[in-house]
Amino acid sequence: MTPRVLVTGAAGTVGRCAVAQLIDAGWDVHATCRAEPPDLGPVTWHHGDLLVPGAAAQVVQAAQPSHVLHLAWHMAVGSWQTAGADENLAWVGASAELARTLNELGGERFVAAGSCTEYDWNNERFDEDSPRRPASFYGRCKAITHDLLTAYGTEADLSVAWGRIFFLHGPHENPRRLVPAVITALLKSEEAQTSDGLQVRDYLHADDVASAYLCLLDRPEAVGAFNIASGHATTLRHMIEHIGATIGRSDLLDIGAIQRASTDTDRVVGDHERLAELGWAPGHTLESGLDATIDWWRDNLDPQEPRS
Amino acid sequence: MTPRVLVTGAAGTVGRCAVAQLIDAGWDVHATCRAEPPDLGPVTWHHGDLLVPGAAAQVVQAAQPSHVLHLAWHMAVGSWQTAGADENLAWVGASAELARTLNELGGERFVAAGSCTEYDWNNERFDEDSPRRPASFYGRCKAITHDLLTAYGTEADLSVAWGRIFFLHGPHENPRRLVPAVITALLKSEEAQTSDGLQVRDYLHADDVASAYLCLLDRPEAVGAFNIASGHATTLRHMIEHIGATIGRSDLLDIGAIQRASTDTDRVVGDHERLAELGWAPGHTLESGLDATIDWWRDNLDPQEPRS
Structure with a gap:
């Protein structure tokens, strides 16, 4: 059944x-x-x-x-x-x-x-x-x-x-969150202001x-x-710069324009050994995943909708 | 209001x-x-x-x-x-x-x-x-x-x-629990079998x-x-013997007849300083509290109801 x-x-x-x-x-x-x-x-x-x-x-x-x-x-x-x-x-x-x-x-x-x-x-x-x-x-x-x-x-x-x-990150994410905010700004030829991006994440x-x-x-x-978790540490800056390079609009990035909150943690990375023991592994690298998300936004960007 | x-x-x-x-x-x-x-x-x-x-x-x-x-x-x-x-x-x-x-x-x-x-x-x-x-x-x-x-x-x-x-313990307690079980047995002139009663409780x-x-x-x-909590440590045996003496039927107590479970903890006593700082204190001593509970059961014992 x-x-x-x-x-x-x-x-x-x-x-x-x-x-x-x-x-x-x-x-x-x-x-x-x-x-x-x-x-x-x-x-x-x-x-x-x-x-x-x-x-x-x-x-x-x-x-x-x-x-x-x-x-x-x-x-x-x-x-x-x-x-x-x-x-x-x-x-x-x-x-x-x-x-x-x-x-x-x-x-x-x-x-x-x-x-x-x-x-x-x-x-x-x-x-x-x-x-x-x-x-x-x-x-x-x-x-x-x-x-x-x-x-x-x-x-x-x-x-x-x-x-x-x-x-x-991925399709249909709230566009106010970091990855879609940067992607949609660059696709609309708008400036993307971010923090220094030195936070390490997973x-x-x-x-x-x-x-x-x-x-x-x-x-x-x-x-x-x-x-x-990916188990892979990346800075937000690396992700932001990858998005800029892939879209070909690194010129619109204004990294460091936004002050980081004092409570913003430096580093959050997860071990996934328990899940890997069950046979799971991510299908994407960090870069191929970001590229897939960029492609989705490219296909699904509403040109009428102003960036909020 | x-x-x-x-x-x-x-x-x-x-x-x-x-x-x-x-x-x-x-x-x-x-x-x-x-x-x-x-x-x-x-x-x-x-x-x-x-x-x-x-x-x-x-x-x-x-x-x-x-x-x-x-x-x-x-x-x-x-x-x-x-x-x-x-x-x-x-x-x-x-x-x-x-x-x-x-x-x-x-x-x-x-x-x-x-x-x-x-x-x-x-x-x-x-x-x-x-x-x-x-x-x-x-x-x-x-x-x-x-x-x-x-x-x-x-x-x-x-x-x-x-x-x-x-x-x-107190009025309307489930009669299968320790204090009412001993009280009601003695009030009915039945034997009360208990463990060795060396557990310390509050x-x-x-x-x-x-x-x-x-x-x-x-x-x-x-x-x-x-x-x-009372903050006062007592053995169950002391409570059982007080009930026997107060009712005048210590002869019906069979302390030690029941084997204690191996998981039965020796000692559980609470500090009540936080509550005392708010002005709370118990109105009863251990003995006066037990006597009040005995009196209640004496007034509320159903003579038709067999002890289960």
Whole structure:
């Protein structure tokens, strides 16, 4: 029988890539999103807001999945770090309700999205056992949801994996975030102002984040936390300059024009050995990933829309 | 204006004592319970199961309280330690929903029941900063709820206190638990078999646990975790022998007849300095508290009901 997966947050950057890969891999895909469902091919949509009390249980009951890939979370415009306290709190409960309902219906596997913001950024490189000390309420709620769902998995004998995303770029990303902001500015022949870009980060293309989640869905024996990271350290400056060179408009870059916040951490890089042991590897290099994202924006740039 | 408090779990051992004290202190008391509401005097009851999705938000919206005293949690028969994974998980979400709804409606103060089982019982004496390492999923869910609600309180500017109960006895306790089991056996002239009773514990009468919560409700500047403990170490054997002597049936005690579980911890005692700094002190000594509980069972023993 074709296994059925319910994907929450399927209209997001990672969700869209995951749905495409799941369809390719022969899964029966059910999906949720808050707004009007996008056209992602053969998907059974369950439209609605998972934060409405009772909605999370209802969607699992309606979809009857064997697997859940839970990517949905409240994203504030511009930065998830500033999302509201109420929404972040509510996502903890909604995430628990999804897992509990899956378990009650005899489901097999629950895979959910964690975040590198769960870790203590006073350190610079993170494996899954690195100390956690979230600086934001978002990170704290993600860390608490990890603790709750992995403990519940053990107690209730439900297979639970938690994939901690580091940094990503890809199609349909909020254009106010760094990579799309630089790409779209240069494609529109506008100046792109950035910080000095000396921050060291760990970026993946959304397709590689999605393939990590597919790997986790396929391996129910793999439980607990998994970093979804390239393992490759890059400065933001290197990425910005690569975008400038690829588009051929390095002249529009104004690197250093924006003062870095004093709280901006120097270095955040993830180890992905646990995931690599399951057979996952990113398909893109840093440069080929950026090139794919540039190509997507080139095809999808709305020339009418001014850069905000 | 009379402040209005919503008490969840008001039909429990602590809840009944708290409701009586709140009425005496002039609060406008709203209360929830799952079963038929008991007659506790001038209380506005909101009858229903808080684990039904959406019910927690609804009851706060209906009661419109300025304060919430959240005592409700799933208790399995005989021991909360063995309550189901699903119910424990669901209480995390329901607790968050109560706090969020209170905050959304402009409420002032959220006080909730924690547990000494949140701590690492490899230690023997606990203040509020002692390491936590719950041995049970119940304790883990309580610890996670503490983390979630205290962080939410900071983020959302809601005053949140968390009162960690150690051990208690009092009216309406489940008769399968130690203190009422020994009392009711002796009152019925039946033999009371116990373990060797050398475990050291920290017991309060439920009236003193309730007065600690009233103290916390009255002091919104006091946020975070507070041990609700006597600070007084006693062996179970001392308590059992006091019950035997008070009832005058020490001859029916068979101390040591039951093998202690290998996991039964030697010593669990709490420091209550944080709560004492707020002006709280227990009204009972260990002995006067036990005598009050014996008197209650003497008045409320159903002679028809066989000891289970």
